[in-house]
Amino acid sequence: MANPHKPTGVRAREAGLRVTHALIELIAHLLVLAGLLVSIKLLEKFVHKLWDHDYLFFNMLKLRYIFDGADLVLLVCFLGWGVYSLVSAYVRKPE
């Protein structure tokens, strides 16, 4: 919580630092997420070039679903862990 007895300048600086930390955290998450999603997409394209688009491993494993599952887990993880990290970075007291 912000201390009301502090001068306005100090409080504004603290708020700015909090926002900066949160933004850095967001950028880091988005960078990693984008990199991984792009690499998964590229890998998927490459694999689809090698085999068919709806190729079935051992006549039971659909190739497309594997990449879809990885994408889904990444996004769900970002929604959970990413939002938590953002909020905690904003709430944490700046050094």
Added chain:
Amino acid sequence: MSALLLKFANRLYKLLKVYSTMALLGALAVIVVQIVFEKPIVLIAAFMVVSAASTIVLLWAQSHERSSQKLVHQRTHELQDERPPILPESLMIVSLPGNIAEQIIGDLRDEFYHLRSKYGRYSAVIWYTMQCGTIFIKAAALHCGLSYGKSLTQFQKKRSS
């Protein structure tokens, strides 16, 4: 500034590790789900394999624990071996009146320890059990009015009359 960049790079590396692990797990989960949907018997087989593996691990851990606590168990067994057998003693406690039972058990215990030191635990336990059994039968006979002494007295009275 460089410290901040280093911190940012470290953070990026940590995030990359976590996210890539999660992506890998997601892909594996999809593979497992597809296999289970196609052939549900795989689920039962996996369950059996996991059960067998956990049983083996538990047994292995138990055996290791046993070997590490062997001395403690040995000492405990030695202490337990010092006592006379519980079952005959309980039989006497149940069948005899309190004050008589204490005296008899005390005497029998003294004799038990003496025999144990002289002939070993096995012989002492056999002797103790036989003594307890005899005492129990006599006490039961007395309780039912079938004591040998009483019967003999009655028989003698009948003959004299």
